[in-house]
Amino acid sequence: MEAMAEEKTEFEESEIKYVSYGGEHHLPLIMNLVDQELSEPYSIFTYRYFVYLWPQLSFLAFHKGKCVGTVVCKMGEHRNTFRGYIAMLVVIKPYRGRGIATELVTRSIRMMMESGCEEVTLEAEVTNKGALALYGRLGFIRAKRLFHYYLNGVDAFRLKLLFPPPPPPRQEL
Amino acid sequence: MSDNASMDGHPPNLSSIPAGDSSLWADASPLLQAACTGLRDGELIHGDNFNLFAAMSALEIMDPKMDSGIVRTYYSIDEAIENGAAPIPISPDSTIDVQCTIDIMDHLLACEAAWHKGHSLAQTVFSCIYLLRLDRTAPHALLHSYCRVVRATCKAVVSVVSDARTHEEEDLFTMVYGLPLNGDGDDKCLSMLNAVEETISRQLRACKAASSKRRLPEDLEPLQSNPNLEEGFCKALLCRLRFRKHFFHILACMKRPQGRGLESARKHIASCMTELDSILKSADFVRSCFGESCEGDIDEKTTASGHEPIGFDATLNSRLSAPMPPRAIKILSWKKAVEYFVKLLHDLDAICSYSLDPHLESLLRFVVQFQKSQPDLVARSHLQLLSVQDGKLYGRDPFFAVITKAAALPEATKNHDIQKNESIVQLGMLVMNLLKILCTNAAWQRRKLGKLLQDWRVIYLQLELAFRNEFGEVSSSSNDENICMKIFQHILLWVEEQTYWIAFRFLILGFELELYSTSEYCMVYWYLYAVLIKLAEKTHLKMAVSYDTAKRKGKKKKDSPKDLARESRIPPAVLFLQCYICLAEGLTMMLAALRNEISVFQSPGPFNTEQEKFAQHFELLQRACIPDHVSYPSYKESTTHARFSTLAMYNYFKDAQRMVKEVKSSFSNDPDRLAELRKLEQVAEHNSVAQNLICRLGALDPSLKVSFEFSHHPFFATVVVKRS
Numbered sequence: 080m081e082a083m084a085e086e087k088t089e090f091e092e093s094e095i096k097y098v099s100y101g102g103e104h105h106l107p108l109i110m111n112l113v114d115q116e117l118s119e120p121y122s123i124f125t126y127r128y129f130v131y132l133w134p135q136l137s138f139l140a141f142h143k144g145k146c147v148g149t150v151v152c153k154m155g156e157h158r159n160t161f162r163g164y165i166a167m168l169v170v171i172k173p174y175r176g177r178g179i180a181t182e183l184v185t186r187s188i189r190m191m192m193e194s195g196c197e198e199v200t201l202e203a204e205v206t207n208k209g210a211l212a213l214y215g216r217l218g219f220i221r222a223k224r225l226f227h228y229y230l231n232g233v234d235a236f237r238l239k240l241l242f243p244p245p246p247p248p249r250q251e252l
Numbered sequence: 253m254s255d256n257a258s259m260d261g262h263p264p265n266l267s268s269i270p271a272g273d274s275s276l277w278a279d280a281s282p283l284l285q286a287a288c289t290g291l292r293d294g295e296l297i298h299g300d301n302f303n304l305f306a307a308m309s310a311l312e313i314m315d316p317k318m319d320s321g322i323v324r325t326y327y328s329i330d331e332a333i334e335n336g337a338a339p340i341p342i343s344p345d346s347t348i349d350v351q352c353t354i355d356i357m358d359h360l361l362a363c364e365a366a367w368h369k370g371h372s373l374a375q376t377v378f379s380c381i382y383l384l385r386l387d388r389t390a391p392h393a394l395l396h397s398y399c400r401v402v403r404a405t406c407k408a409v410v411s412v413v414s415d416a417r418t419h420e421e422e423d424l425f426t427m428v429y430g431l432p433l434n435g436d437g438d439d440k441c442l443s444m445l446n447a448v449e450e451t452i453s454r455q456l457r458a459c460k461a462a463s464s465k466r467r468l469p470e471d472l473e474p475l476q477s478n479p480n481l482e483e484g485f486c487k488a489l490l491c492r493l494r495f496r497k498h499f500f501h502i503l504a505c506m507k508r509p510q511g512r513g514l515e516s517a518r519k520h521i522a523s524c525m526t527e528l529d530s531i532l533k534s535a536d537f538v539r540s541c542f543g544e545s546c547e548g549d550i551d552e553k554t555t556a557s558g559h560e561p562i563g564f565d566a567t568l569n570s571r572l573s574a575p576m577p578p579r580a581i582k583i584l585s586w587k588k589a590v591e592y593f594v595k596l597l598h599d600l601d602a603i604c605s606y607s608l609d610p611h612l613e614s615l616l617r618f619v620v621q622f623q624k625s626q627p628d629l630v631a632r633s634h635l636q637l638l639s640v641q642d643g644k645l646y647g648r649d650p651f652f653a654v655i656t657k658a659a660a661l662p663e664a665t666k667n668h669d670i671q672k673n674e675s676i677v678q679l680g681m682l683v684m685n686l687l688k689i690l691c692t693n694a695a696w697q698r699r700k701l702g703k704l705l706q707d708w709r710v711i712y713l714q715l716e717l718a719f720r721n722e723f724g725e726v727s728s729s730s731n732d733e734n735i736c737m738k739i740f741q742h743i744l745l746w747v748e749e750q751t752y753w754i755a756f757r758f759l760i761l762g763f764e765l766e767l768y769s770t771s772e773y774c775m776v777y778w779y780l781y782a783v784l785i786k787l788a789e790k791t792h793l794k795m796a797v798s799y800d801t802a803k804r805k806g807k808k809k810k811d812s813p814k815d816l817a818r819e820s821r822i823p824p825a826v827l828f829l830q831c832y833i834c835l836a837e838g839l840t841m842m843l844a845a846l847r848n849e850i851s852v853f854q855s856p857g858p859f860n861t862e863q864e865k866f867a868q869h870f871e872l873l874q875r876a877c878i879p880d881h882v883s884y885p886s887y888k889e890s891t892t893h894a895r896f897s898t899l900a901m902y903n904y905f906k907d908a909q910r911m912v913k914e915v916k917s918s919f920s921n922d923p924d925r926l927a928e929l930r931k932l933e934q935v936a937e938h939n940s941v942a943q944n945l946i947c948r949l950g951a952l953d954p955s956l957k958v959s960f961e962f963s964h965h966p967f968f969a970t971v972v973v974k975r976s
Contacts, residue, residue: 120313121313122308122313123293124296124307124311125308127296127307128304128305128307128308132304188859192859205766215855216857217857217858218855218857218859218860218865220767220772220865220869221766221768221769222767223698223767224695224698224765224766225695226693226694226695227370236767239868240859240860241864241868242859242864243860
C-alpha cells in the first residue's frame with residue numbers, strides 16, 4: 080500500500096528568513112502565492128489596498144531566496160474597537176507543518192498589539208482544521224459561526240483574539 | 253469598454269453627433285488613449301474620492317457587468333433563443349421531445365432544491381430559458397403548464413420566506429431583481445396542469461387497455477411514437493405533474509391563517525411523498541429508454557436519465573440581474589434533490605401535526621425539538637409564520653393572554669387593563685421576537701439570543717420599577733390592587749425564568765455549533781451550572797407562587813395532608829433541571845481536577861490568558877448580569893481546589909443517575925423528555941465510570957488519555973478514557 084506521498088522539502092527552521100513587506104518588488108511574490116493556493120480571485124487593487132495602507136502588517140517567508148509563505152493583514156476602527164484583521168495567510172504545500180504560518184501570523188499579531196489593537200479577528204472555514212488549530216494555539220476563540228458564509232455552502236467561524244488590557248502606566252516616583 | 257469598441261485603436265466616428273441646445277460633443281478618444289498608454293498594468297489613478305478601498309470594492313472579478321474579459325456563449329436571452337438553445341418543440345421526434353421534457357422537469361427540481369439550499373434564484377431555477385420566456389412555450393402544453401406551476405410555486409415560496417422576515421444570512425434566497433416571477437394568470441396554473449394531467453391519464457388508460465387488447469371508444473393521439481414506451485412515459489410524467497400539483501396545494505393550505513389548512517396540508521404532503529416515490533421508481537425506465545448510457549457517475553447527474561437537459565444557461569442572468577454572485581455553482585444532483593424534498597415534506601408534516609397548544613412553554617419545546625432535525629429555511633419560515641401572525645400567537649391568541657397563561661395567572665387575567673402598560677406591551681413584543689428567533693438557523697439564532705439577553709434584563713428592571721412605583725408605598729389593599737400586584741409578581745418571576753432559559757439556550761447552542769474548544773469546556777460547564785441553578789430556582793419559585801395563588805383562590809381554610817405533600821414535593825420540571833445541574837457540576841469539577849492535577853485541557857497562548865477567553869465567551873451574559881455575582885475570579889475560586897481526591901469524595905454523576913431514575917416516571921407521557929432522560933442516564937453512567945478510573949489512575953499513569961465526545965447527548969459530553 081502506497082503512503083500518500085506529499086512532497087515535503089527538507090529544511091532547517093533557521094533557514095527560513097522572515098521579512099516585513101518591503102515594497103512593490105514584494106507584491107508579485109505575494110500575488111503569485113495567494114493566487115496559487117487560495118480559492119478566492121483577487122484583483123491587484125485588493126493586494127495594493129492591504130500592502131500600501133498597512134505595509135508593517137504583511138510579512139513574507141523566504142527559503143534560499145524563494146518566497147514560500149506570506150501573511151496579509153489590516154487594522155482599523157470597528158464599532159469603537161481598534162481591531163486587526165488577518166486577510167490572507169498562505170504557505171506553499173512543501174513547506175507546511177513546520178511552523179512557518181504560525182511564525183508569520185505571530186509577527187503580524189505582535190505588530191498589531193504594539194500598534195494599539197484591542198483584538199484581532201479573521202474568518203476560517205469550519206472544515207479548515209489546520210487553521211483552526213493554528214489560531215487556537217495562539218489564543219483565538221471561535222466567537223461566532225457564520226452559516227453558509229462561503230459560496231460553496233460551507234460555514235465559517237469568526238475567530239477572535241482579545242488582548243489583555245495594557246498594564247496601567249507606572250507611577251513616577 | 254463596450255462591446256462595440258474595437259480593439260485596434262480606431263474609435264467609431266463621433267464627429268457626426270449633432271450639438272444639442274446646451275451640449276456639444278467632443279471626441280475624447282485620443283485623451284483616453286494617451287491615458288491608457290501612460291498607465292502600466294496594475295496602476296491606478298486615485299484621488300480624494302476614489303481611494304484604494306473604493307478601487308478594490310469597485311472591481312468584481314468574473315462579474316460580466318464589470319469584468320469585460322469574461323466571455324460568454326450568449327450575451328442575451330434572445331441571442332440564446334435565436335441560436336436554438338431552447339427549441340420549441342424540443343425535438344421534432346416526439347419520443348425525444350418527451351424524454352427531454354422529463355429531463356427539464358428533473359433538472360428544474362434539482363435547481364429548486366439548490367435554491368432552497370442557499371443559492372440564488374437567478375442561477376438556479378431561472379437558469380431555465382423556457383422559464384425566462386414562458387409565453388413562447390405555449391404551443392407545448394406539457395412544458396408550459398409545468399413551467400407555470402414552477403414559477404407560481406417559486407413565487408409562493410419567496411413570499412413565505414419574505415414574510416418571515418428573518419432571512420438571517422440567507423438573504424440571497426429572496427433576491428428576485430429582474431426575474432420574471434410574476435405571471436398573469438399564474439394563479440390558474442393548477443387548472444392548466446390538471447388539463448394536461450387529465451390528457452395523460454386518459455392516454456395511460458388507453459395504452460393499458462391496448463395492452464390488454466380491450467378497445468376504447470376514444471381515439472387518442474399518443475404521447476410519442478414508440479408504443480412500447482408509451483405506458484412508461486405516461487407514468488413518469490404523471491407522477492412528476494402530480495408532485496407539483498400537491499406541492500402547490502401544500503403551500504396554499506399552510507398559508508391559510510390560524511393554521512386552518514394544516515390538516516388538508518397533511519393530506520397533500522402524504523400525496524407528495526407517494527408521487528416522489530413514483531418519481532424515484534421511474535428512474536430505471538427513464539434511464540433505459542435512451543438506448544446509449546450516459547457518461548460519468550449517474551448519481552451526480554441532475555436528471556433521472558443522466559442526460560444533460562436542454563434549455564438551461566446560468567450565465568444569461570449574470571448580465572441582467574443585480575446582486576448575483578458571478579461564480580458557477582453546483583446544482584444538486586437529482587438524487588440529492590429528491591432527498592431534499594423528502595426531508596422538506598417530513599419537516600412540513602411535523603409542523604402541520606402540531607396541536608397549536610395555547611401554552612407558550614409547549615410551543616417553545618416544540619420549536620426546540622423541531623430544530624433538532626436541522627430543518628432548512630423553507631420549513632423554518634413556515635413554522636415561524638404559523639407561530640406568530642398578526643401580532644398574535646398562531647394568529648389567534650393575543651400575547652398578553654399568552655403571557656398571563658405562561659405566568660400561571662388565572663384565566664380572567666387576560667382581560668385586565670394592565671396589558672396597556674407600556675412595559676407589558678414591550679414584553680409582548682419581546683416574546684414575539686423570541687419566537688421568531690427560535691425558528692432561525694442555529695448560528696444566527698445564537699447571536700440573536702445573546703443580544704436578547706440585554707433586552708430581557710432591561711424589561712425586567714422596567715417592570716420591577718413599575719411594580720415598585722405602583723405598590724411600593726401602598727398600605728390599603730383594594731381588590732383590584734391585589735390583583736395588579738399578583739399579576740406583576742407572577743410576570744416578574746416568569747420574565748426572570750425566561751431570561752435564564754434564553755441564557756441556557758445561548759450556552760448550549762455553543763456546543764452544537766462547535767464554538768468551544770476542549771480547553772474551554774471547564775468554564776463553559778461552570779457558567780452553565782451557574783445559569784441552571786438560577787433557572788431551577790426561578791422555575792420552582794414560579795410554580796410555588798402559582799400553587800399559592802391557586803390555593804388562595806380556592807379559599808382553602810385548612811391544608812389537607814395531600815396538599816402539604818404536593819407542596820413540599822419538588823415539581824418534575826425542576827427535578828429535570830437538577831439532573832442537568834448535577835451533570836454540569838460533575839463535568840466542571842472533573843475538568844478542573846484534570847487541569848489542576850495533570851495540566852491537561854488548558855491552552856496558554858503567547859498573547860492572552862484564560863481570563864480573556866472567559867470575557868469573550870460570556871461577554872453578553874456578563875453585560876446583562878446573568879447571573880449576578882458571577883465573574884472570572886469566582887470561577888477560579890470555585891475550581892482552583894479541585895483534585896482527584898475531592899472528586900473521589902463526591903460523585904456528581906452517581907447523583908445524576910439516581911435523579912434521572914427518580915424523575916423518569918413523571919414523564920411517562922412525554923416521549924421527547926423520556927428520550928432525553930435516557931441519554932442523560934447514559935452520560936451519567938459513562939462519566940461515573942470514567943471518573944472512578946481517573947481518580948484511581950490519573951495522577952499515576954501518564955499513558956491515560958482523556959477525551960470528550962457528544963455521542964450520547966448534544967451538550968453534555970461523555971468522558972472517554974483510553975490508553976494511548
